[in-house]
């Protein structure tokens with residue numbers, strides 16, 4: 001029935017041992033679903049899901065989504081893909097394969113099972129945006145041959161595949177464009193700005209800010225993000241997306257560095273480095289659609305989310 005989803009579903013989460021995936025698995029289990037977590041542990045880890053392994057409704061499978069998968073499920077959340085530049089540029093060909101072959105394999109599985117499928121897409125599909133903030137209608141400004149292209153274009157092609165499966169095979173799809181998300185269980189060496197700054201501050205090392213630090217980003221706390229993701233999956237079938245999920249609060253890199261220094265009580269200072277190639281100047285979601293269609297908006301303010309993340313980093317790496 002349109003818009004109404006029963007609980008106790010059997011749900012596949014690809015990339016389930018990663019940062020976002022492990023939080024999603026946790027939340028699905030908490031509401032009574034059965035969860036099949038699939039991961040090749042490239043950037044994720046078994047530590048992220050260790051606390052779930054004893055749950056009889058949780059199952060972890062080591063598998064690479066670039067190969068076909070045969071499981072029986074009602075819903076698929078497709079999160080498998082390295083998400084940070086250091087990781088996705090490590091093996092760019094595998095990154096594109098993960099997005100494209102992974103999407104083809106998961107969409108094929110969804111078609112066979114008549115399962116609902118959600119794609120974890122990204123704000124990177126907007127590239128270095130000429131429109132600010134970015135609404136879903138904006139087609140983006142993406143370099144097709146640069147070092148970030150394996151990720152950006154892989155994700156764009158995955159979106160194309162999702163919409164073609166929807167048009168051609170009437171598959172129930174949900175495409176979510178995720179903006180920068182942070183929180184407990186982020187990878188400490190992923191080179192993302194929040195984890196970088198926290199690790200540097202806790203080590204008392206200089207905080208490295210690229211360029212002059214006036215470029216802005218928006219940061220969404222992981223609990224808010226997962227809430228938006230589950231609302232999108234559970235929404236009316238007519239809502240396919242793409243839909244932006246992120247926190248529109250905008251901060252410069254310098255502001256973020258100062259907040260991290262203050263919250264950690266660190267004596268670190270700020271050190272400037274050259275701006276990497278294709279680094280976007282501004283990135284901020286327009287979340288009008290998420291508000292009206294899903295009744296969603298972020299609730300956790302940056303200082304609170306940062307404090308929880310710093311606690312987690314301290315516990316994992318400095319206790």
Ligand SMILES: NC(=O)c1ccc[n+]([C@@H]2O[C@H](COP(=O)([O-])OP(=O)(O)OC[C@H]3O[C@@H](n4cnc5c(N)ncnc54)[C@H](O)[C@@H]3O)[C@@H](O)[C@H]2O)c1
Nearest residue numbers: 015017018019020040041042043044064065080081178181
């Ligand atoms: N965290 C963010 O800010 C953010 C922003 C935009 C989009 N996303 C998207 O959300 C998803 C999850 O991101 P994350 O931050 O949790 O990253 P992550 O690296 O922590 O998680 C990705 C997971 O996918 C797994 N994986 C990678 N390649 C695989 C393959 N071929 N087969 C099976 N598993 C594979 C990794 O081992 C890892 O556990 C990704 O698709 C990412 O592109 C994240």
